[in-house]
Amino acid sequence: MNGERLRVRGLVQGVGFRPTVWRLAQELGLCGDVRNDGEGVLIRLQAATSETLDQFCTRLQAECPPLARIDAIERAPLTEPLHATSFTISASDHSAIHTGIVADAATCPACLAEIRDPRNRRYRYAFTNCTHCGPRLSIINSLPYDRAGTSMAAFPMCAQCQAEYRDPADRRFHAQPNACPACGPQLWLADASGQRLDSAHWGAVDALAAASQRLAAGQILAIKGIGSFHLVCDAGNAAAVATLRQRKQREAKPLALMARDLDVIRRWAHLSEREAACLRSPAAPIVLLQRRTDADAESLAPALAPGQSTLGLMLPSSPLHHLLLADWERPLVMTSANRSNEPPCTDNADALRRLTGIADLWLLHDRDISNRVDDSVWRDLDGAPRPLRRARGDAPAPLPLPSGFATSPPLLALGGELKNTVCLLRDGAAILSQHLGDLDDAPTARAYRDTLARYAQLFEHRPTMLAVDAHPDYHSSQFGRTWAARDGLRLIEVQHHHAHLASVLADNDWPLDGGAVLGVIFDGLGWGADGTFWGGEWLLGDYRQVERVAHLRPAALLGGAQAIREPWRNLLARLEDAGGWAHWCDCYSDVAVIQQLAAHPLTAPLRQLLAHGLNAPLSSSAGRLFDAVAAALGISAERLQYEGQAAIELEALATLAGEINAADGYPLALAQAVDPVVLDPAPLWAPLFTDLQCGATRSAIAARFHRGLIRAVIQTSTQLATRYAVKTIVLSGGVWQNRLMLEGVAAGLRQAGWQVLMHRRVPANDGGLALGQACVAAAAAVSGDTASRRTDRQIV
Known part of the structure; x- marks a missing residue:
């Protein structure tokens, strides 16, 4: 007999990997065993020929379970023969941990069919799962991934669930969260005081149906989900949305939405095949979609995403959400259950305490959340979905x-x-x-x-x-x-x-010794090597070291950190730097924003601070430049309600303008006689204020700013890459979540012959x-x- 020891590394625990190994071994007539341990999965095999062992490894790669990921199969001869006449699945070894944890996964089609089938014992059961779906990170307490190391340890399985769990041919074989209505977690509805409501309060319907009725009546629910709580209301009910914003103290930040299926989503948003595939993926993330504005698009509450051209939509990620949304022809608001700037709740008692005064009712269950996991957020950018927030369904793979x-x-x-x-x-x-x-x-x-x-x-x-x-x-x-x-x-x-x-x-996957690249790093700000705040940088280098070879011309942060929250301060600083405040007052006194700045009670004191170099640190931040332009257009000028608001709304405004001729972009000046090279935005202000003076639309002005900056970044990057003989340009930092910027710059650089790298699996922010x-x-x-x-x- 030919014998081998196979070490399989990757995401191979809690995903039905051992049953797949068992099935393949049965079909190929192999003897041996398979077990989980701290390094992944260990397989011992004996076969009549080495070709059969090769066939096993080939099929294991090809028929890997849907949630599994094989990073390596390490093959070695057995040191001694196995005394086995069949193939078995052995108990886990609790050795040192060297394996990964699989992320939570959205409900699979088989489980979804069961909860919809009145003849199935899991009909309308909100905690249905199998090895192809269900909670992972959110319930795990220890590795290896066995039920005793999860929050499901509190729910002993009934005889029927045990039979599924022990049957290698069943898709619930060693599905650690396996449960049914007879033995698993239970769901209930509680009133505003936390008092549990029983069926007498809603007649013959169950808690989920009752919750749906309350939502239809305009109430706000706190719902305990997989990895955290959500606050939920009817997205078509303007009064309910306004009440939720007021109670949650979330004035302007967009609210995430959950829709029953893709057909519902298409009624309110444009949806490509890539975006649909992202929504349907096991991660079931929020995907930012372009909002429909045509006459056929049905209206939702106007306060869902003020000032934005996108909606953040997701599909149900668990049986609970599928059942809740079953009868809804429009989306539900599904936003994090917290007051502004607090982490979302994960514990029943904590939720009842912290959400008092926000939620009208609570939909609770008795399975503990071991690890808080927020919703992931993705956006289709430059031909591929890219993460803006990596959480449920993605981490910690x-x-x-x-x-x-x-x-x-x-x-x-x-x-x-x-x-x-x-x-x-x-x-x-x-x-x-x-x-x-x-x-x-x-x-x-x-x-x-x-x-x-x-x-x-x-x-x-x-x-x-x-x-x-x-x-x-x-x-x-x-x-x-x-x-x-x-x-x-x-x-x-x-x-x-x-x-x-x-x-x-x-x-x-750039190798450690892959050579230097040119990085265009645009973000809000970060501590620079010279003690100033950076944020509009061209860096030459690699993992080991970088050199700052160019940057945006710095401007003062008037009032320090306060300038990050109040965009008008950045406009004032940029105008002072670009000719002086008096010049702009003389030339554009009839422009509304100049009048507003002149009348602002803090303008004169801040100019005095700037003149004396007090509380006005310099920053080359690209994010603050976006803030300044947004303030000139009256976008969130006084105060931001959330990070990046001004830049996001500026992008949305520019999107409305459609195609803008490249030659129409506002100019920026490149000073090459200095080291590092400086890209100066000062020249853009005169034509921008002239456009305001002449009554140009705000969308056209926003688009001209984007086009001018795109052109300047391409020209600067091309000259630097040529000077330093690099072939690859990389883009990172939060500004590259802006679709116009990313796609415009990437297309221009590729056309000029450069290789462009951008984020694929982790956020650019x-x-x-x-x-x-x-x-x-x-x-x-x-x-x-x-x-x-x-x-x-x-x-x-």
């Missing part, structure tokens, strides 16, 4: 590292301040956490520290290095510095935009920052850039 990183020590990157994620590096893979939120909020910061502890426990990860942002005041950076000093760990401080560049390289930090730190470690002292602080 490990990302194989590019070649050259195999010998990296175990390390942990702690991410940035906004849109935080953390990243573990080990065993040649990066494990990027789900979206954790903004750490300037105290409850989110506490949840962040809890997540760090949970990931360390789940993955048995003990870092020898920590990577943090070089910003002196970020919560994550201060936390990392304290940790490194306490435990004697090596600390790598990574410049913010270097991390962005490294993130997009890793996202595209700060949600991908931790991956870049981790790779920069790993490159330093692999390359031996510093002495191997246990305590070391290095800035790269």
